[in-house]
Amino acid sequence: MACFYPEFSQKFAALLPELRAHGRVAIVGHMRPDGDCIGAQVGLARVLSAAGVREVTCLNADHVPRRLSFLTAQTRVLHAPEFLGNPDSDFRAGDYAAIFVDCADAARCGVELQTAFPKPFAMVDHHLSNPGFATHDFLDANSAATSEILAGIFLDLGLPIDEQTAQALYTGIVTDTGQFRFPSTTPRCFAIAGELIARGAQPAEIGYELYERESLGRLRLLEAFLKTLRLECSGRFCFGFLPKGIFEATGSTVEDTEGLVDYARSIEGVEIAALVEERVEAEWRGGGVKMKASLRAKNPIYRVDKIAAKFGGGGHACAAGLTAEADREAFCAELLAAVAEQLARVEASGGATNSEETIL
């Protein structure tokens, strides 16, 4: 018997009969879902179904990205406009027990879903900044991925993990560890990955779906992004910019921005990196132009979640995000100042800032 998350597993086992009795579970992911979000949603949905929960539905404010669509073929995943304010939809939020996955706070699922589920039944997450917001919280900031926590619980309890489930959970781990190389990667990640492979996860197939189906447009977007890279703070901060209209100009989409910021972060000497994007919001979200920033740090001592928090955003010590209604010039200046301040603070403290909260 595996024993990856003894406390969580005991708690999860105790809740299963409740979920079975309830009969309907909604698994809620965050806006702009990534591999760990979709992997965790699909993995949890399949295991709950296999464990006897009558109806399980995944809900997302945004569409499942093209590169992750291979995971959702056999799972019911609804996109916000399909069930909110749609008179033809048979979906009634009140009938469902909601489990939020990979959401650093309740608002990360988007205002529509947050309103539909004001008091989630449970949440499973690994974000350092998560304050806890459900009746039953499964929160572990020492885990590399929400999918890792779920896979660990399922393995501990001997719940049925079939090939599709293993693919989904493996994908979550692979994407949130940067293919097993971010500092959050632990021996547990490998042990769990090995167990998932033994149950049918196909690393090569997943690698193909995730990384070998690029569009030329995405590479043109990358080219445009690289051209804008600027080093600041004596080479310790690197940021790049995507102006509005860039997706049309390069033949790419919003999804294609994923991972771009890692190029800025990968430079030797850079401690903090940012991708700043001038985003035209979708009509059904009210339209308008917003500034969106993705922040990354090489080392958790830099706590980019604290920088994001200054702008109302959040995330992990090494990866955070924010959205602001501001003018481009003013926003970039403000962000630069906030990063410079954080770099100076960490330096002044000898790199020990908030070490008690730091994940390594």
Next chain:
Amino acid sequence: MACFYPEFSQKFAALLPELRAHGRVAIVGHMRPDGDCIGAQVGLARVLSAAGVREVTCLNADHVPRRLSFLTAQTRVLHAPEFLGNPDSDFRAGDYAAIFVDCADAARCGVELQTAFPKPFAMVDHHLSNPGFATHDFLDANSAATSEILAGIFLDLGLPIDEQTAQALYTGIVTDTGQFRFPSTTPRCFAIAGELIARGAQPAEIGYELYERESLGRLRLLEAFLKTLRLECSGRFCFGFLPKGIFEATGSTVEDTEGLVDYARSIEGVEIAALVEERVEAEWRGGGVKMKASLRAKNPIYRVDKIAAKFGGGGHACAAGLTAEADREAFCAELLAAVAEQLARVEASGGATNSEETIL
């Protein structure tokens, strides 16, 4: 007791006393060494030393790339000009039993080392096109990396694998599997990686050294390469070009070309990708301008090693290389024709060409 390579392990165990009695072993890598080459050299060198071989030296025609230098701190690695034709060197090739690692044929180590060791004692390799060339061949084209074969043998035999050795062999596996995602990635890769982590390999540290120490010059080179990408053969062939002088213009080095071709390969619909480079050869190699091409395929049925062979090159089914003395225009036209012919041949055979030789 592990049992990853039963036949090889038995053979290796039988040769160890011979190597101990001989006392001096030279471990020869290939030109422009990559992570698997250096990882295998360092791993083998350290294990042989720990197993009682008096003197072990690694030899390379080219320098250890900057990003791999973290592996060689405690290992003697000599670069060709340090021991060939250097009257001050105490190195006498004739005193050494040579083991070639990760070389698809004897010539891959460079003409100087090939001449110095006309009959290698042993070779360890995983290249499909390898014809066998040593007294004792350890050749397995079903392995993802030479480091995987060596790690498997060491684990089978219970030979001493310390932290540095584990780091080196893990690095070889990680780089040659594209971080556990090329089709060559098998459950054995994960099992061996897990064993190496248990013995001290640090995925995050290795990830940092390999992928988080980029130069801005390397990103400028990537930008320049992306700009040249062209789709041919109805989108099934993608190639990009690096003209001479590009390293100076972007502030990059030859080493920085590593991995660029994978961007061309990653495009959906592309089956074969190429990076063509106009290379000015080093003075001590005679100077002159040569055309160098790196070929990649998504699927081994396309056998890019066969395309490379037409130009006197070689490699794997999915990754091969070649060097030609030719004019740029003429060479690109010839390469395009060879690729088109190979795509047509595979199509005509329903994708079954040479399937008996195919690695999956």
